[in-house]
Amino acid sequence: MSTDTKPAEPAETPAPFKLPFWVGGDTNAFFGLGFNVMVNVLVLTGLCLGVVNIPGSDVYGVILPALGIQMLIGNVYYTYLARRLAAKEGRTDVCAMPYGPSVPHMFIVTFVIMLPIYLATKDPLAAWAAGLAWSFIIGLIVILGAFVGPYIRKYTPQAAMLGTLAGISIAFISMRPTGQMFEAAWIALPVLIILLIGFFTDLKLPFGLPVGLVALLVGSAIGWIGGYMEPADVTAAAKDIAIGLPTLQIDLLIDGLKEVSPLLATAIPLGIYNFTEGMTNVESAAVAGDEYNLRAVLFADGLGAVVGAGLGSPFPPAVYIGHPGWKAAGGRTAYSLATGVVIALFCFLGFFAVLGALLPTPAIVPILLYIGLLIGAQAFQEVPKAHAIAVVMAIIPNVASWAVGQMDNVLSAAGTSAAELGEDALAGAGVVYHGLKLLGGGAILAGLVLGAIVAFIIDRRFVWAAGYAAAGAVLSFIGLVHAEKVEWNAEGQVALGYLLAGAVLLLFAFLDGRRKAETAPQPALAEPEPAADAEVTAAK
Numbered sequence: 001m002s003t004d005t006k007p008a009e010p011a012e013t014p015a016p017f018k019l020p021f022w023v024g025g026d027t028n029a030f031f032g033l034g035f036n037v038m039v040n041v042l043v044l045t046g047l048c049l050g051v052v053n054i055p056g057s058d059v060y061g062v063i064l065p066a067l068g069i070q071m072l073i074g075n076v077y078y079t080y081l082a083r084r085l086a087a088k089e090g091r092t093d094v095c096a097m098p099y100g101p102s103v104p105h106m107f108i109v110t111f112v113i114m115l116p117i118y119l120a121t122k123d124p125l126a127a128w129a130a131g132l133a134w135s136f137i138i139g140l141i142v143i144l145g146a147f148v149g150p151y152i153r154k155y156t157p158q159a160a161m162l163g164t165l166a167g168i169s170i171a172f173i174s175m176r177p178t179g180q181m182f183e184a185a186w187i188a189l190p191v192l193i194i195l196l197i198g199f200f201t202d203l204k205l206p207f208g209l210p211v212g213l214v215a216l217l218v219g220s221a222i223g224w225i226g227g228y229m230e231p232a233d234v235t236a237a238a239k240d241i242a243i244g245l246p247t248l249q250i251d252l253l254i255d256g257l258k259e260v261s262p263l264l265a266t267a268i269p270l271g272i273y274n275f276t277e278g279m280t281n282v283e284s285a286a287v288a289g290d291e292y293n294l295r296a297v298l299f300a301d302g303l304g305a306v307v308g309a310g311l312g313s314p315f316p317p318a319v320y321i322g323h324p325g326w327k328a329a330g331g332r333t334a335y336s337l338a339t340g341v342v343i344a345l346f347c348f349l350g351f352f353a354v355l356g357a358l359l360p361t362p363a364i365v366p367i368l369l370y371i372g373l374l375i376g377a378q379a380f381q382e383v384p385k386a387h388a389i390a391v392v393m394a395i396i397p398n399v400a401s402w403a404v405g406q407m408d409n410v411l412s413a414a415g416t417s418a419a420e421l422g423e424d425a426l427a428g429a430g431v432v433y434h435g436l437k438l439l440g441g442g443a444i445l446a447g448l449v450l451g452a453i454v455a456f457i458i459d460r461r462f463v464w465a466a467g468y469a470a471a472g473a474v475l476s477f478i479g480l481v482h483a484e485k486v487e488w489n490a491e492g493q494v495a496l497g498y499l500l501a502g503a504v505l506l507l508f509a510f511l512d513g514r515r516k517a518e519t520a521p522q523p524a525l526a527e528p529e530p531a532a533d534a535e536v537t538a539a540k
Helices: 024-050 056-089 103-121 124-154 158-183 185-200 211-225 231-238 250-257 261-287 294-311 323-328 334-349 352-358 366-382 385-413 423-428 433-440 443-458 462-478 492-519 532-539
Strands: 099-101 317-319
Touching (some): 024 056, 024 099, 024 103, 024 334, 024 366, 056 294, 056 317, 056 334, 056 352, 099 103, 099 334, 103 124, 124 250, 158 261, 158 443, 185 211, 185 366, 261 294, 261 323, 261 366, 323 366, 334 352, 385 433, 423 433, 443 462, 443 492, 462 492
Antiparallel strands (some): 099 317
């Protein structure tokens, strides 16, 4: 007897995972993020030259090359993280985290740290040294945040995290660009319409042209044809083109660290702001489908500030708001790398003066409004419907912080301040200045605390809400939120308010526990067994 046996067919080996280095959407995202970062670099260049009066040779030869190294550290590393995540999960739609100089910190280090020292000493180098020390401290705090941030993220409601991020996007990312747009609406509005159609509809431009590039070219053409730009400015800017390579500025950094005590009052809360913002941006990316390791993201963020300070940059970098926007625009892993490399080259070659003279600002800033719109909408779209109230609560402190900043700038331009005018005069004009200043102090942390309290109340988790109220009390007492500076008993009345709110929440937790116990269904009692003699009697 013979049997025919067929050899087993070899199993098909799966094709190796292939991740393209560049896709069409990377072009869109590159032009969007690249022009976003470019605008910010142009602004910080103007702050150094026009506010602190740092010599142009130092700005273009030292500060911008140091900034270029910061860009390479962050954008190259975040591209690596994105490709690693894509390979791990076998996905080709992973989007890298965006990165660049932190916009709020640009203005804070200029007007709060460097400008007062310059006005007191008339020495721009002393002011620059203080800025380097401040940025160095910020970087160290962000690195520390890489170790505690994951625990904060784990126990904070998503509505609080996305809500405070939405507050930043609405107040600090959207408002200023929108105002700049309407100063030259005839240039900016056509650009905005092209961006909205290209990014929020399924319509494609002819020949697959990138939306960001087309929008910029259209806006620039309108600006030049309409006489908004001046050819003489381009000629003057071309004189500033010069190669500048990064050099260590350790002596200048050490000079700044000798007077470190006054810097801590702003460096500590703003360092916490930086790592908290990075944490919320990682949460935003996770909601969009890309779950990054928070420690890895924050560590690179802080390292960029530390290295940059050692090379001469007083401007801390940050993980940018906007990952979902660039992902929706088609960005994947390479757009961030391209942005870092191109911006670094422009920093090394001194091209930023020429770019500022060639490209009209109203043609560039609509991309910031697009990001603000998308992040603001994400907070409401991705959280449970009932938590929308918590999102709004988390937004409010950031709006208050923005409003106070605008008021302070107006008063400063008038040659006075809120302290000189007095609270009574401001209150008489209908301005709730002091209350808004307290509400907006440490806005991103304040938004997290208040948003978390509201979210836990909605879920009837009163003990957790009381825990966040206690955290608010501690943070207020030491001045990290709702206060003008970090100190002991910085804002006792706000801390007392949080403590009393926590006590009320614990009372409701107790009452809710009693109500649940009283309304819980009682187990049915078993009927007693009949006595034996009763059974006998019944049988007879």
